Amino acid sequence: MTSPHVLAAESFDELLGGGGGSATVAALRASERSWRLLVVRALLDASAAHPLTDAWQLLMRARAVDEDAFEELLAYPAVGVWAAHTLRRLRATAAGDAPPDTGYLQAVAASAAIRAGLDFRTAVPVHEGWAVLPALGAMRVPDGSTAEVTAAEGQVLVAGRPLGGPDWHPLTLLSADGCALLLDDADPYRTLRTPVPTEPVAAEDWQELFSAAWEILRGLDAEAAGALGDGLVTLVPRPRAERFRPHSASSGDAFGAALASVPDDGEQLASTLVHEFQHNKLSAFMHLFTLYDDQGAAGRLHYAPWRDDPRPLGGLLQGVYAFFGVTRFWRERQHPLGRFEFALWRAQTAHALRGISAAEGLTESGRRLLAELEARLAPWLAEPVEERARVAAELAAADHRATWRAYHLRPDPRVVRAHAEGRPEGRGEPELVTGTPARGFDTRAVLLRWLLADPAGFEALREDPGATVEGARPEDIALVTGDTAAALSAYRERILRGAGDPETWVGLGLAARSAGDPAGEALLARPELVMAVHAELGADPLEVARGLLSCPA
Incomplete structure (x- = not known):
C-alpha cells in the first residue's frame, strides 16, 4: 500500500506565503511525479481501443537499465500535457478533429530508450513534417504519418537519418551559473494545449536573454533563484509580442514549464520566469490541498486586475499568487519602470486580495493562503515610491x-x-x-x-x-x-x-x-x-x- 504525500509544515508555510525554497520545490516535484503516474495509469486504462502495450514495454526496458532516464521523461512537462489532453480525448471530455494521439507514448519510449542506450526498433508519429523525440529534438521527415526509429550499437536513426545530421534539430540547453533549462521549440505539446508544429528558433538570442535574466534573479535572491532553477525544466519560446506586452503561460498539467514570447530584455524575462514559476508552485500545491470548492464557487466570476475578462475563483487565486511574486520581483528594481511596476502590482494584487478574501467556496486552506499573502503585502503598500x-x-x-x-x-x-x-x-x-x-x-x-x-x-x-x-x-x-x-x-x-x-x-x-x-x-x-x-x-x-x-x- 502506498503512502500519501506529506508536505513538511515548513514547506506548507513557505508556499502559503508565496515562497518556497529548494527543499519545498523538491517535495512538489515528488508529488507531481505521483500525479503524473496517476494520469498515465488512467490513460493506459482508457486506451483499450488504442493499445499502448509496445510503447509501455519499451519504457519499462529503459527504466530497468536507466531509471533516471525514465523518470526524466515521465516528468517532462510536454509529456504531462499530452497525457492529460489525450486522457480527456479518450474520455470524450475534450473535443478534437483528429483521433487521440496515443502514438506520442511511442516517441516518449523511444527517447527514454535512446537515453538508456538500448538497441530497439519502433515507429513514432510524424506531425506536420517532423518526428519528435521528447526532450531530445526533432527530425525533419517530408513524407509519411510515422517514422521508424532504430538504435543499434550506439547509432540512432530516425526515418533512416542519423541524429546529428542536417535534418536533425536538437533541443538547446540554456545554461547559466546554477540553472539550466531546455529551450523546447520542437515538442507538439510544448505550448500547453493541443498539438502545434515544430518551429525552430535562434537559440543564441535566447541564451543571451536567459543569461541576463538569471544574473538578475541570482542578484536579487540567490536562494529563491536556486529554487526556481530546481523547479523549471523547459522554456518554451513563442514569437515576439508588442513591446511592454509580453505573453507567457504555464499549465497545471506541465509542472516545470514556462512559455514566453521573445522578451524585450533580460529583466522582462526574469519577471516572466518568476511569474510562471509562481503558477507552477501553486498548481502543484493545489494537487495536494483543496483551496476552494468547485461547487461552492461554481458560476461566480470575479474582477482580475491583470486580465481583461472576468475570472473564476480558481483563476483568480492563481493570479494573486503569481502577481504577489511579480510584485516582490519589481520591489527590488529601482529604475523608473521598476518603480512603476512595483507600485502598480502591489496595488492591484492588494485590490484582488480584498475582493476575494470572503468569496464563497474558499476552504480553510484557501482563506489561510489569502490571509498570508495579504499580511506579507501590507507593509509594501506603505513603502514610498517616486511621485512620477x-x-x-x-x-x-x-x-x-x-x-x-x-x-x-x-x-x-x-x-x-x-x-x-x-x-x-x-x-x-x-x-x-x-x-x-x-x-x-x-x-x-x-x-x-x-x-x-x-x-x-x-x-x-x-x-x-x-x-x-x-x-x-x-x-x-x-x-x-x-x-x-x-x-x-x-x-x-x-x-x-x-x-x-x-x-x-x-x-x-x-x-x-x-x-x-x-x-x-x-x-x-x-x-x-x-x-x-x-x-x-x-x-x-x-x-x-x-x-x-x-x-x-
Whole structure:
C-alpha cells in the first residue's frame, strides 16, 4: 500500500506565503511525479481501443537499465500535457478533429530508450513534417504519418537519418551559473494545449536573454533563484509580442514549464520566469490541498486586475499568487519602470486580495493562503515610491478597474430610468455580462511604460501612436503626458459624435479627475451607469456624470 504525500509544515508555510525554497520545490516535484503516474495509469486504462502495450514495454526496458532516464521523461512537462489532453480525448471530455494521439507514448519510449542506450526498433508519429523525440529534438521527415526509429550499437536513426545530421534539430540547453533549462521549440505539446508544429528558433538570442535574466534573479535572491532553477525544466519560446506586452503561460498539467514570447530584455524575462514559476508552485500545491470548492464557487466570476475578462475563483487565486511574486520581483528594481511596476502590482494584487478574501467556496486552506499573502503585502503598500511612477501607477490601476466595469457590468434598468427621470433613488446591483473589449485594457499603461522607460521612443510614437501601441489614440498620449485639457476635450468630442466606447468614457473620467472635476470620480466609480444614463438622455457626458454623484453606492 502506498503512502500519501506529506508536505513538511515548513514547506506548507513557505508556499502559503508565496515562497518556497529548494527543499519545498523538491517535495512538489515528488508529488507531481505521483500525479503524473496517476494520469498515465488512467490513460493506459482508457486506451483499450488504442493499445499502448509496445510503447509501455519499451519504457519499462529503459527504466530497468536507466531509471533516471525514465523518470526524466515521465516528468517532462510536454509529456504531462499530452497525457492529460489525450486522457480527456479518450474520455470524450475534450473535443478534437483528429483521433487521440496515443502514438506520442511511442516517441516518449523511444527517447527514454535512446537515453538508456538500448538497441530497439519502433515507429513514432510524424506531425506536420517532423518526428519528435521528447526532450531530445526533432527530425525533419517530408513524407509519411510515422517514422521508424532504430538504435543499434550506439547509432540512432530516425526515418533512416542519423541524429546529428542536417535534418536533425536538437533541443538547446540554456545554461547559466546554477540553472539550466531546455529551450523546447520542437515538442507538439510544448505550448500547453493541443498539438502545434515544430518551429525552430535562434537559440543564441535566447541564451543571451536567459543569461541576463538569471544574473538578475541570482542578484536579487540567490536562494529563491536556486529554487526556481530546481523547479523549471523547459522554456518554451513563442514569437515576439508588442513591446511592454509580453505573453507567457504555464499549465497545471506541465509542472516545470514556462512559455514566453521573445522578451524585450533580460529583466522582462526574469519577471516572466518568476511569474510562471509562481503558477507552477501553486498548481502543484493545489494537487495536494483543496483551496476552494468547485461547487461552492461554481458560476461566480470575479474582477482580475491583470486580465481583461472576468475570472473564476480558481483563476483568480492563481493570479494573486503569481502577481504577489511579480510584485516582490519589481520591489527590488529601482529604475523608473521598476518603480512603476512595483507600485502598480502591489496595488492591484492588494485590490484582488480584498475582493476575494470572503468569496464563497474558499476552504480553510484557501482563506489561510489569502490571509498570508495579504499580511506579507501590507507593509509594501506603505513603502514610498517616486511621485512620477506612483501617479502613473495610480492612473493605470484606475484605468483598468473602470474599463473592466464599463465592459462587463450592466446597471439595473430601474436605476438607469430613475436617473434619466431626475429621481436618483434607485440602488439595484449591476449585472455581470461579459463584454468584448475593443482593445487591451492596458493600452494607456503601455504608453506610460514607454514614457518612463524610453522617453525618446515615446516621442517617436506621438504622431501615430496606434502604429506602435495597438489601440492607442492621440488623446491617450495627451492624457499620459499631462495635457489634461486636450485629453478632456478629445474624449468628450468623441463621445458627442457617437464614438464613445468604454475606453473613451474611462479616459474622460481620468482626464476629468486630473482637472479636478468631480465628474471624474463618478465616471471612474460607475462608468457603466454614466454610460447607460447618457444613452437615455443624450446630454453632455460630464453633466450626466456630475448628476450621478448623489446616487447611493
